[in-house]
Amino acid sequence: MLIASLVGFAALGVQSSSASTSKHGALNRKLCGRDQPLSVTTKSGQRAAVRNDFWGTDKFCVTNYGRKPNFTVVTTGSNFLGGRVMAYPYVFTGCAWGMCTRHSGLPAKAPDLGRPTATWQTTNPANGRWNAAFDLWFAKHKIRTGQAEGAELMIWLNARNLPLDSTRIVWVDGVRWYLAHWIAHGATGASWNYIQFRRVHPVRGVKNLRLSPFIHEAELNGLVSPRWWLLNIEAGFEIQQGGRGLSGRSFSATS
Secondary structure, three states: OOOOOOOOHHHHOOOOEEEEOOOOEEEEEEEOOOEEEEEOOOOOOOEEEEEEEEEOOEEEEEEEEEEOOOOOEEOOOOOOOOOOOOOOEEEEEEEEEEOOOOOOOOOOHHHHHOOEEEEEEEEOOOOOEEEEEEEEEEEOOOOOOOOOOOOOEEEEEEEOOOOOOOEEEEEEEEEEEEEEEEEEEEEOOOEEEEEEEEEOOOOOOOEEEEEEEHHHHHHHOOOOOOOOOEEEEEEEEEEEEEEEEHHHHHHHHEE
């Protein structure tokens, strides 16, 4: 996500939410608060979190089912940012804006990572302009909150109505990806390297996607330093317009 929220975790406790029970008895939670988080657990017992991150619209809601690592976009409002990214609802492991999931092994320096992988399955029935992507944030120092100023590495699996940012193609782990990068700037004046791998042939999901080859490719291009800290592994939808019905059905990640 190119624009990150400045709301700290301490402020998130006052956000509103609603809960309902499905016909199967599972507790469903609707998150409508800006940056509102929800702790979830994978089938294997791994801790993760869902966050309703939006900043360019007045109304945006997601629903989580059974406190598992999933969410569906159920409400979207109009974009008041002139068509730029207005929301990035996501599920993650690691640390993001003051919230850290337990036993993730993150933050960690790139050389200290094991064999990080990520699994994410989505359904994409939505109209509008959006992408489905992993987002990995690197900080120059070990932090657990605030804006990371090292690099943001995004892995786009799918996109709708978004033009290519680059036609340069690289092979990563046996698959062709478009590679784009530039300096991104935040609202507070912070800047960082933005790196985008966009799959030449889009898919709706991946299982045990190896993340080290993407990090290594970014290092070869001088965009990520081995001395920096990987803070998290996120999976979500960057939405510029529409997006209702986008759903991340399952997520897991290892570091």
